[in-house]
Structure formats: structure tokens, C-alpha cells
Amino acid sequence: MLYRSQIGEAQNPPPYQFPKVKINSFRLSADLDKLTDLCNDILNVGDLEDRGFEFRPIFPFVDLEILHYPRMEYALFPPAGFISQNECYVRIFVMKYIAFGNTFVPDGEIAVFCPMLIVSNPLSAFAGRDVLGFPKLFGSFDPFSAKKPFTTISTEVFTSFDQEVEATPLPVVEIKDAGKDAEPIDVPARKWPWGHIDVELMDIAHQALGRALAFTPAIFECVTMKQFRDAMLPFNACYQAILQSSTFVEFAGDLEKLPPVRITLTDYPSFQLAASLGIRAGQPQTPISQYHLECSFGFGDTITLFANDRPWWWW
Numbered sequence: 468m469l470y471r472s473q474i475g476e477a478q479n480p481p482p483y484q485f486p487k488v489k490i491n492s493f494r495l496s497a498d499l500d501k502l503t504d505l506c507n508d509i510l511n512v513g514d515l516e517d518r519g520f521e522f523r524p525i526f527p528f529v530d531l532e533i534l535h536y537p538r539m540e541y542a543l544f545p546p547a548g549f550i551s552q553n554e555c556y557v558r559i560f561v562m563k564y565i566a567f568g569n570t571f572v573p574d575g576e577i578a579v580f581c582p583m584l585i586v587s588n589p590l591s592a593f594a595g596r597d598v599l600g601f602p603k604l605f606g607s608f609d610p611f612s613a614k615k616p617f618t619t620i621s622t623e624v625f626t627s628f629d630q631e632v633e634a635t636p637l638p639v640v641e642i643k644d645a646g647k648d649a650e651p652i653d654v655p656a657r658k659w660p661w662g663h664i665d666v667e668l669m670d671i672a673h674q675a676l677g678r679a680l681a682f683t684p685a686i687f688e689c690v691t692m693k694q695f696r697d698a699m700l701p702f703n704a705c706y707q708a709i710l711q712s713s714t715f716v717e718f719a720g721d722l723e724k725l726p727p728v729r730i731t732l733t734d735y736p737s738f739q740l741a742a743s744l745g746i747r748a749g750q751p752q753t754p755i756s757q758y759h760l761e762c763s764f765g766f767g768d769t770i771t772l773f774a775n776d777r778p779w780w781w782w
Contacts, residue, residue, distance in 0.1 A: 482542040482767025491533045493754040498745020499527040513775035530558040552588035553608040578688040600693025613759040625737040641731045649727035654758040707775040713768040722758040
């Protein structure tokens with residue numbers, strides 16, 4: 468069926484171009500079992516027999532990245548102008564395992580899964596969520612830079628589930644100066660987005676595969692779950708699918724050192740990021756690695772890997 472734009476709508480589909488994006492990247496230790504639960508809950512939807520594959524995390528860490536996009540451009544004709552924004556997301560490296568009966572065989576390609584994104588531009592939030600399935604939230608950012616990466620990121624949360632409680636914008640990510648006595652952290656040798664990949668952190672059964680993987684900085688895949696809630700049956704989705712999109716890195720500058728920081732994730736009843744990652748909420752974390760870079764990249768070539776079309780009563 469033909470998509471019909473409504474008044475004032477700006478849900479432009481991919482491809483997109485993102486020139487000269489400034490990125491502060493921080494790698495944090497996480498719990499592999501919790502990351503597995505996230506994959507099972509969000510990416511491994513529907514029935515395995517229908518889906519034919521499952522996604523699994525492959526490293527016990529996540530990347531928390533804070534980005535400034537000076538321009539976000541719609542790359543198809545006709546041109547639609549541009550927007551700018553700040554963004555924060557959590558990135559998990561995952562791999563798709565193909566099911567052959569009771570056996571799962573890894574396909575050998577690492578993909579990116581972002582279970583949480585906060586953006587400062589509402590048009591980006593609407594398009595990213597409705598078109599591509601990225602779970603974008605609208606939020607605010609204190610000023611940040613490469614020299615001063617310290618910032619507080621807030622979004623609207625509920626401090627309790629009560630009829631009289633109003634949603635309030637509160638800090639969910641805080642990046643603070645670690646102090647003059649903190650040890651500086653060297654930048655990794657490998658390019659964005661991979662950074663330093665320690666194969667020894669992989670499951671021992673997959674370390675040989677890990678050593679053979681080609682971590683190319685030129686292109687990588689992103690996987691998302693796109694869904695819409697059913698208004699008639701509100702505990703169900705009327706559409707649910709797993710999408711895969713390609714990120715094309717056109718330019719990635721040298722990785723630069725950032726001053727030492729401590730990162731605190733704060734959870735609320737309606738926002739459970741730290742708990743979902745197996746990170747202690749409210750406890751300052753020291754990054755495993757961190758760096759700054761400037762990068763230009765495109766995003767597109769989206770395909771549907773799986774559409775969950777089981778009827779609602781199936782579950």
C-alpha cells in the first residue's frame with residue numbers, strides 16, 4: 468500500500484547522510500546474560516521456526532556514545548533540507564545465528580544493536596522510531612565537546628507508577644570529570660565503531676571465529692525491532708518486524724584522547740537502562756576505553772529480515 472503523508476509530517480525514509488559528526492565514545496563493562504536477555508526480548512521475536520535465526524551478544528561490554536550532528540540530511544530527491552541534533556545511545560555488538568534444527572551456526576558477521584537512544588530533535592525521534600524502529604526518546608543535553616566531554620542527559624521519566632505522578636525530565640546519563648589524579652586512558656588501535664576488540668572476552672567456543680572476523684570500518688549493519696502498538700488490543704502489536712540497515716562510513720578521523728571521566732546511569736521505574744545492561748544504577752563507572760573522533764557516514768539499504776505475522780491469539 469502507498470504511504471500517505473499527513474499535514475506537517477517529516478518522516479523521510481532512508482537513505483540519510485550525516486557529515487562531520489562529532490563522537491565521544493565510552494566503553495563500559497556489562498553483564499553478558501543481561502545483554503542476552505535484551506536480544507531475546509527485542510530481537511528474537513516471534514516463533515523460531517518461522518524466524519529461522521536468533522541474535523546473540525558476543526562481548527560483555529557496551530558502548531555509550533554521545534554525538535553531535537551538525538547536519539542530518541535526507542539523501543533522496545527531492546532535497547528536504549536538514550536538521551541538527553545531539554544524540555546518546557548504547558551500542559551492543561551482536562551476531563546472527565542461523566538455526567538448523569537444534570543447531571545454531573553463526574553467520575560470521577558482527578552487527579550493531581542499540582536498545583536505547585535519546586535525541587534532542589523531535590523530527591529525528593519520530594522518523595527514527597516510526598520508520599526504522601530505533602527506540603528514540605526525546606531529551607536534553609548539557610553542552611559537551613572533545614576537550615570537555617562532561618555532560619548530563621535527561622529525558623522524561625516517571626519516578627513511580629501512580630496516577631498522581633507527573634512525568635518529569637530527570638538525568639539518566641551523567642558524565643563527570645574523574646579528577647586530576649585519575650589515570651588517562653589510551654585510545655584503541657582499531658577504528659570506530661569497533662575500538663579495541665579482545666577476542667579472549669568471547670565465549671571460548673567462538674574465539675576461533677572471532678580471530679577470523681574482519682572488522683572493517685567501511686560498512687557495518689544495524690538491527691532493530693520496528694513495531695506499532697495495537698490500539699484495539701493494547702497489550703499486543705499490530706505490526707512487528709526485525710529490520711537490518713547498513714551504515715556506510717565515508718570518513719573516520721583519527722581517534723583522540725578524552726580526559727578521564729566517570730559515568731553514572733540512573734534508573735527509574737519507567738527507565739531501566741542500567742538494570743537491562745547489568746550495570747549498577749547510580750554507581751559511577753570507569754570506562755574500559757574512551758576516545759573522540761569526527762566521522763561522516765551514510766545510513767540506508769534497509770531490509771526486513773523477519774515480519775512477525777502470527778495472529779494475536781497465538782500467544
